[in-house]
Amino acid sequence: MESQFLINTSLYVLFLPLLGFVVTLLLGKKVKSIYLFENLVLILTFIASVLILYNKLVNFPDSKIVSEVEWFGFANTPLFGDISIKLGIMIDNITAMMLFVVALISMLVHLYSIAYMKGDERYNRYFAYLGIFTFSMNGIVLTHNILMMYIFWELVGLSSYLLIGFWFEKKSASDAGKKAFIVNRVGDLGMFAGILILFFTYRTFSFEEIFNSISAGVLPFNSTFWLSVTGILLFCGAIGKSAQFPLHVWLPDAMEGPTPVSALIHAATMVAAGVYLVIRIFGLLTADAMLFIAVIGMISSFIPATIALTQNDIKKVLAYSTISQLGYMIMALGVGAYQFAFFHLVTHAFFKAALFLGSGSVIHAMHHEQDIRYMGGLRKKMPLTYWTFVISSLAIAGIPLTSGFLSKDGILASSLAFANLTGHWLFPITGFLVALLTAFYMFRLIIITFHGEPKDHHKFEHAHESPFVMVMPLVVLATLSVFIWYTPNPINADQGWVLSKWIEKPVLHTPVETRFDFMKPDTEATPENEPIMYSTIYTEAMHHAHYPAMFISLFVAISGILLAFVFYHWKKVNVDALTERIKPLYTFSLNKWYFDELYDKTFVSGTLLLSRALGWFDLKIIDGIVNGAAAATKSLSFFIGNFDRIVIDGFVNLTAYLSGFFGLLFRRIQTGKVQTYIVLVIFSIVILLFIFR
């Protein structure tokens, strides 16, 4: 009964934004104020998600609530036997929390956009797009099978395309939308292949059933190697959506979209979908797949952090920091820190949304100026924006008393523990380095934007604090970046309710021999074919790593911030001179490691070259064959036509001519006179008489 309530509410959460989308899109041109309806719908969605979160955590803290309905089925298909494709909803604690995060941020972004997008000519359509985006994201979160997840996954791709390219009059914006869509598609290809392998092996899309089959020892192609491959292929989808190396190039370009969209897409939803996917498939990841994931996460956390150091566009800095933080989460999943990865996903969603919306507030105040070199001194003009920005930056830098500290510390501690257990020391080293860089570039951003002297006095004079609907979300999100919501202990989240109660411990289903040593079951006490929680060894190692990690991360974070102050506030170091001295490195970072150029030179020109070659092939060879065939047919018909005309007609005409000739010849005989005939008869008889004598 109660669980039915949860299912029903989740359906509201799923379909209300869709309703908002349809209504707003259809009436958008006629009813100017229809955007209010879309906002109302989102508020209702948020209330429903709160109800779900509360009910789930209070009434069903330990159970998964699944409801499914058969979509369609085939009996006796030749290759697969009976197939039944099911639609379903699964709600566990992670789903409930994720729904809450998505609904909250989506609602705040909606409210924020009321002011930010004011005066846009496609105002209502913008809200409609936000609606379908929220719908698709909720679909990803709620689904219980990977097929539906893939469908919503693509819907997210579509709506992100619409939103990023919302100002499509600008070439760069429409290009960015295209780029996001195409780059995502590359990752989705891998994910699709993974889904096909899963379906081919298990005849079902449901996570639950797939996991059970793996526990029972059924493997794709009966090999653990293919299980790893499947995991990595599915992860490819996450590489695309979460903008991980090497497919991270779309995210910075996606900053062409309206700023609230960036907050929605790059903080809470689209990019989080990739991490969410890995969380969902965590049970089938083998040690090899996890190592792969961890390496990708590590690379993606490091490269963008170095790029963010030199960017001058306020949103670009945030974009690269997003990739970097997502890299953290992915790396955390790779090293097995499932809980911290999700925890960081949630905390990051809040503080990154606050940062993006804060930057939007700044951009709004500066009349759509995004270059931080023209800003400065905004601290006094927009105090609320400033302070929320600072709190969120402290959170992302990992300073105690913030949520970011807890989750980031957890990730660093687990990577340290992982290194301790397996010897892969590169993960924690990169992690701490990135923490240093993050603290540095975030405070570089703050100092240049808000402190110092205004550089563009004209714009500075007109700058003002944003209206209430824009500031309110900032305050809410900044408040959520404080530790108290997650744990009573500001330096250790382990005892907090989020980690100890809300986020379930991960369950591994992979065969024991394919796991990391520390993830093998502790004793034989665990019966065969039981899904196995991971071991206490890892938990203990994490416990030991906790304090070292905390001190190191605190140290690097504070030194990063101090460095930023030394460089940009107190100006103890001449930044320009330093830049001049490390010019090659600086340009390398400023140009984003030349990834775009590299991809342009290889994939884009490669594709163009291939298309051109194929075009040439089509034009010359295929068309040549067609034209040749046409010409051959033409000459053949010409020949046949002549043959017909000359030979066949010749025969016919000859026959006719001969008949005519003989007719003319013989008509002489036919005088019509009886006597002639008689002479002929007698003549003939005489001849016959001579012959037959």
Added chain:
Amino acid sequence: MVTVGLTHFLVISTLLFSMGIYAIITRKNAVMVLMGVELILNSANINFIAFSRFGNFGFNGQLIALFVIVLAAAEAAIALAIVLNIYKNLSTVNVDEVDNLKE
């Protein structure tokens, strides 16, 4: 005194036949043509009777000759009727002017 034998009769009948043919072929008047036909019939009659007299055929030859005479009468009647009709339609009895068969 020469004994009259079969050969003489056959010679006469041949002469008659030839004259009949000649008449049919050369005469323009349809009545003359008909008379040629009568000559031919009578030459045949002479043959029948001669063979009946000199061969051992009894009276068969004479009987058939009688039959032929009757036949000739009937034939003459019909043929004259045709000639009359030709005259009525074409205003001539010249057979070489009657060449409608040509068309």
